[in-house]
Amino acid sequence: MDSAEQKGTQRRRTSSRASVTIRDVARHAGVSVATVSRALRGSDLVHPATRERVDAAIEELRFTPSQLGRSLAERRHAANGIVFPDLSGPYYAEVVLGYEEVAATLGRSVLILSTHNRESADDMVLELAGRVDGLAVFGRTVHDDVVAEILQRGVPVVLMARTEIEGADSVRTENVVAATSVVDHLLADGHRRMAFLGDPVESTDVAERWAGFRGALAQAGVDVPDRTVLAGFKEDDGARVAGALIADGLPDVVVCANDELALGLTVALAEEGIEVPGDVAVTGWDDVMAARYAGLTTVRQPMREMGGRAAQLLDARISGDRSEPRHDVLTTQLVVRRSCGPHSKEAHR
Amino acid sequence: MDSAEQKGTQRRRTSSRASVTIRDVARHAGVSVATVSRALRGSDLVHPATRERVDAAIEELRFTPSQLGRSLAERRHAANGIVFPDLSGPYYAEVVLGYEEVAATLGRSVLILSTHNRESADDMVLELAGRVDGLAVFGRTVHDDVVAEILQRGVPVVLMARTEIEGADSVRTENVVAATSVVDHLLADGHRRMAFLGDPVESTDVAERWAGFRGALAQAGVDVPDRTVLAGFKEDDGARVAGALIADGLPDVVVCANDELALGLTVALAEEGIEVPGDVAVTGWDDVMAARYAGLTTVRQPMREMGGRAAQLLDARISGDRSEPRHDVLTTQLVVRRSCGPHSKEAHR
DNA sequence: CGCTCCTTTGGTACCGGTTACATAAACCGG
DNA sequence: CCGGTTTATGTAACCGGTACCAAAGGAGCG
Numbered sequence: 001m002d003s004a005e006q007k008g009t010q011r012r013r014t015s016s017r018a019s020v021t022i023r024d025v026a027r028h029a030g031v032s033v034a035t036v037s038r039a040l041r042g043s044d045l046v047h048p049a050t051r052e053r054v055d056a057a058i059e060e061l062r063f064t065p066s067q068l069g070r071s072l073a074e075r076r077h078a079a080n081g082i083v084f085p086d087l088s089g090p091y092y093a094e095v096v097l098g099y100e101e102v103a104a105t106l107g108r109s110v111l112i113l114s115t116h117n118r119e120s121a122d123d124m125v126l127e128l129a130g131r132v133d134g135l136a137v138f139g140r141t142v143h144d145d146v147v148a149e150i151l152q153r154g155v156p157v158v159l160m161a162r163t164e165i166e167g168a169d170s171v172r173t174e175n176v177v178a179a180t181s182v183v184d185h186l187l188a189d190g191h192r193r194m195a196f197l198g199d200p201v202e203s204t205d206v207a208e209r210w211a212g213f214r215g216a217l218a219q220a221g222v223d224v225p226d227r228t229v230l231a232g233f234k235e236d237d238g239a240r241v242a243g244a245l246i247a248d249g250l251p252d253v254v255v256c257a258n259d260e261l262a263l264g265l266t267v268a269l270a271e272e273g274i275e276v277p278g279d280v281a282v283t284g285w286d287d288v289m290a291a292r293y294a295g296l297t298t299v300r301q302p303m304r305e306m307g308g309r310a311a312q313l314l315d316a317r318i319s320g321d322r323s324e325p326r327h328d329v330l331t332t333q334l335v336v337r338r339s340c341g342p343h344s345k346e347a348h349r
Numbered sequence: 350m351d352s353a354e355q356k357g358t359q360r361r362r363t364s365s366r367a368s369v370t371i372r373d374v375a376r377h378a379g380v381s382v383a384t385v386s387r388a389l390r391g392s393d394l395v396h397p398a399t400r401e402r403v404d405a406a407i408e409e410l411r412f413t414p415s416q417l418g419r420s421l422a423e424r425r426h427a428a429n430g431i432v433f434p435d436l437s438g439p440y441y442a443e444v445v446l447g448y449e450e451v452a453a454t455l456g457r458s459v460l461i462l463s464t465h466n467r468e469s470a471d472d473m474v475l476e477l478a479g480r481v482d483g484l485a486v487f488g489r490t491v492h493d494d495v496v497a498e499i500l501q502r503g504v505p506v507v508l509m510a511r512t513e514i515e516g517a518d519s520v521r522t523e524n525v526v527a528a529t530s531v532v533d534h535l536l537a538d539g540h541r542r543m544a545f546l547g548d549p550v551e552s553t554d555v556a557e558r559w560a561g562f563r564g565a566l567a568q569a570g571v572d573v574p575d576r577t578v579l580a581g582f583k584e585d586d587g588a589r590v591a592g593a594l595i596a597d598g599l600p601d602v603v604v605c606a607n608d609e610l611a612l613g614l615t616v617a618l619a620e621e622g623i624e625v626p627g628d629v630a631v632t633g634w635d636d637v638m639a640a641r642y643a644g645l646t647t648v649r650q651p652m653r654e655m656g657g658r659a660a661q662l663l664d665a666r667i668s669g670d671r672s673e674p675r676h677d678v679l680t681t682q683l684v685v686r687r688s689c690g691p692h693s694k695e696a697h698r
Numbered sequence: 699c700g701c702t703c704c705t706t707t708g709g710t711a712c713c714g715g716t717t718a719c720a721t722a723a724a725c726c727g728g
Numbered sequence: 729c730c731g732g733t734t735t736a737t738g739t740a741a742c743c744g745g746t747a748c749c750a751a752a753g754g755a756g757c758g
């Protein structure tokens with residue numbers, strides 16, 4: 001008895017300094033914490049009159065339940081994470097937005113993590129995994145064994161634009177069919193000698209696009225380049241290879257792994273007096289906003305939808321509605337603009 | 350004694366089902382939880398030999414400390430939030446990226462919330478505030494009294510591109526000087542009749558730009574329009590007003606509150622056969638990626654830096670390094686491109 | 699050899715909620 | 729008027745860490 005009383009005193013003393021807790025509310029309303037908790041959660045095992053007293057106390061003390069305490073007791077975070085290499089591209093921003101939108105609707109907060117090629121990325125992702133109920137992981141941000149580790153801890157993972165991993169869901173966009181339609185369109189416009197700009201090792205998407213590109217050329221009986229022109233993902237990377245392309249003798253068209261490469265390349269070529277599509281055609285991938293204004297032929301991907309789909313897949317796994325992995329593939333669409341106009345090198349000179 | 354033993358048994362039984370906790374590690378290593386906790390936190394009050402045993406146990410049991418338990422005990426989330434209206438624009442994406450980058454460096458996770466003009470935005474923001482140590486709030490996403498409420502709960506807030514609120518830090522970009530330099534440049538190019546596209550009520554930024562615009566015109570003794578052409582923030586909004594502008598008689602130049610409006614307007618005008626800058630000049634604001642490719646004259650804002658600055662301001666408040674509010678203003682820069690070329694309406698016709 | 703002082707470690711009360719279980723009050727037909 | 733439910737509430741043991749305080753063991757010193 002004596003010790004219990006002392007305990008109560010201690011508690012009151014500390015809580016006067018700190019924020020108001022459920023015990024303060026209970027004392028104020030003259031009920032137990034259990035009753036307050038029930039009232040908070042809308043349980044129907046609370047007498048209306050009692051509920052009113054509790055509500056009044058909550059109001060009066062300006063009580064806000066602690067998410068932390070709640071999460072700890074419920075053993076759930078009510079939050080999802082998403083990991084991507086860099087938000088700087090318009091591409092990732094769109095995906096994140098789609099993800100956030102759906103997650104918010106499902107009552108889950110969203111934690112973002114951009115790895116920026118930091119060497120500590122793996123640890124950061126593991127740390128993030130400890131804060132969420134589910135995790136969406138983009139492309140080549142983190143090693144396979146880290147993903148496996150996260151899965152083993154019981155946190156569902158959905159991979160985006162990445163090769164499948166045992167036990168994880170995945171969402172990606174269709175690449176081979178798209179690459180084929182790009183090539184077919186270029187062929188129809190009279191282009192023959194085609195180069196591919198991008199590094200297949202950097203991403204599954206690029207690898208698939210490169211494979212589709214080669215396949216379509218082979219199918220048409222046209223010269224297939226035996227390797228890509230290596231480049232990263234940014235405008236600078238595209239600009240950097242312009243010189244080498246010119247030196248090697250320009251092809252009819254450069255198919256780029258994404259829009260930023262294509263746009264950067266186009267600008268760098270223009271600086272050398274080479275016109276697109278007059279002297280060389282260029283195509284991109286993603287259909288970012290700038291592609292519209294630059295008149296870039298490209299492949300449109302449903303990025304927002306991809307993010308949203310990822311959030312839905314995760315939700316199903318988290319709530320236990322589904323246990324076997326699912327792998328969704330979203331369709332893409334060729335968008336023809338002036339950057340790949342009919343082959344007209346002769347006419348132009 | 351008896352009850353204590355029973356308690357221990359119960360605990361073991363439950364934890365066998367659930368994930369491995371610090372108590373499992375303690376038992377396995379033959380030490381107390383306090384020692385494990387010290388070892389985890391790198392305290393130097395642990396004997397090297399003991400630390401080794403603990404590390405071995407952690408390794409063996411594949412123990413990962415629960416972020417929730419830790420946060421609850423430490424009374425901190427180690428996470429920051431950021432609220433913005435919509436990520437769809439390139440503008441917000443950049444700011445969020447800058448914010449995340451700095452926050453991550455400071456060891457804080459980032460929770461994002463896009464309000465999408467949802468009517469439940471206020472509640473969502475309040476909920477978010479309960480999950481973070483500090484919150485960055487963008488423009489017109491949430492009511493002043495909600496911000497006040499959050500501040501009162503002891504969560505520091507930094508406002509971005511928004512009118513100051515008592516007790517909150519803020520970061521914004523310079524608008525009046527920028528508007529003046531835009532107008533001065535246009536005047537130098539021979540433009541006189543200027544319209545302003547954007548809704549000053551929608552955002553503090555727009556209001557300041559509009560004010561700066563009027564001030565500069567008045568200063569130069571040129572006709573000052575008495576109201577703006579109202580529009581939102583998207584390309585569609587810009588396109589929508591094209592017809593009205595034409596019907597009212599085109600001005601020499603349309604100064605737009607952001608790039609998306611300017612770009613949307615330009616495209617819509619082109620569809621009506623009106624050329625930029627030949628028939629009418631157009632300027633934007635933000636310098637998004639598409640603006641470069643569209644040749645749009647605009648005002649560059651350091652968006653990434655704004656996000657980073659917000660994270661830094663928050664960090665200082667959270668760690669208690671600073672208690673008086675700070676209000677930072679970042680400088681902007683006029684970027685002249687061909688969309689505002691010299692006034693040449695006559696020459697053109 | 700006894701006595702401080704310091705290093706290491708253990709016990710346990712928190713952090714702020716949820717919820718199983720026990721209990722008490724109210725209601726019901728017989 | 730009584731035993732059996734049903735309804736409403738209280739008690740306390742969790743969730744998984746942190747850190748204060750006390751205690752044990754060992755070293756240094758007179």
